[in-house]
Amino acid sequence: MTSEETIALFDRYVIGNYRRYPVCLVRGEGSHVWDAEGKRYLDFFPGWGCDLIGHCPPRVVKAVQEQAAQLIHVPNTWYMEAQGRLAQALVEKSGIADAQCFFCNSGTEANEAVIKIARLNGKPKGRYKIITMLNSFHGRTLGALSATGQPKYHKGLEPLLAGFQYAPFGDLDAAAKLIDNETCAIMLEPIQGEGGINLPPAGYLEGLRSLADQHGLMLIFDEVQTGMGRTGTWYAFQNFNVVPDAITLAKALAGGVACGGLIARKPYAEKLVPGTHAATFGGNPIACQAALATMETIEEDGLLERAFAIGDRFRDRFEKLRARTPLIQDIRIRGTMIGVELSIDGAPIVDGCLKKQLLINVTHGNVIRLLPSLTLTDEELQAGCDILDEVLLAQGK
């Protein structure tokens, strides 16, 4: 089928809840994808953050193929080795000795599960309120959406789940002021992704930890976008002097295969007794084998260190570009989470790059967001940055 024919099928049969670019992708390898006409694109935003180790990573492809030929799905009424081994690996990487995992299929589901844990834990003391942050993003199901501190996503869907209160990201005093005797948790992305790649000010996450300890609250980190090595450590919290009580994961967890999960310290994890929560496909053997192969790839290919090197190279390129154009207002980078705030709307930059066969993203209207793969080569990085330079300089004229 041509791209045009596929697009015609969508126009007729697929609900239009996404804004799509008129490109039909058929193949991927590393940091490149190809469309139905054989045109190649360099991808600085592979899989919206899911393809952290590139498109079709070989170990993941092999693990999925082998598992699919053996046993595709096992419901959670049975034990399966891959899920147990994945839980062990995730807990060991977290360094949280007593932690346990729950598995689902996406980020929003992982957040639903952790919201339930926080409420189940708070219930005996009459606590149910959760403090989250403005400009956060936690997902589209109604619980996670209620946690999301962006009114534009709530519009028309009210009433939302009760009990969420929003503090400005980075403002410790504002969070402290929201705590009362009905509060059960503080929940946030340690680095905000969709909200514009916002890095936490020094001492902020540590301050939230102290507040949580002081008031007996759970501290929950949504690491759906930051997790699995994206920021140069297995989990972003390991960049800071803080340990959360629970972490939610998805996106990069299984190298592009749908998989979500959470890690919680035992006193919280044990609130999810039988009957409180479930996911039919959660922790299925294909997803778990893919996640194990992803972790093996990151470890054996030394990709955590590569995250820092990639981040440094992008910073260098954008600092040089900043000297040449007033369009760049701010550069925010941690490993391969890269945000460049512009003084103009970013949509024309995305379109300009697409024309030159470079895929990027803009979030929050004016922040170029790049979530490149840890396997991005220096040559690919320079080639993509050359295109970005060209497009931004042309726009600034």
Ligand SMILES: Cc1ncc(COP(=O)(O)O)c(C=O)c1O
């Ligand atoms: C931090 C964060 N949490 C949750 C989600 C929702 O994940 P999913 O789309 O897999 O439900 C996202 C998605 O962008 C995210 O960035």
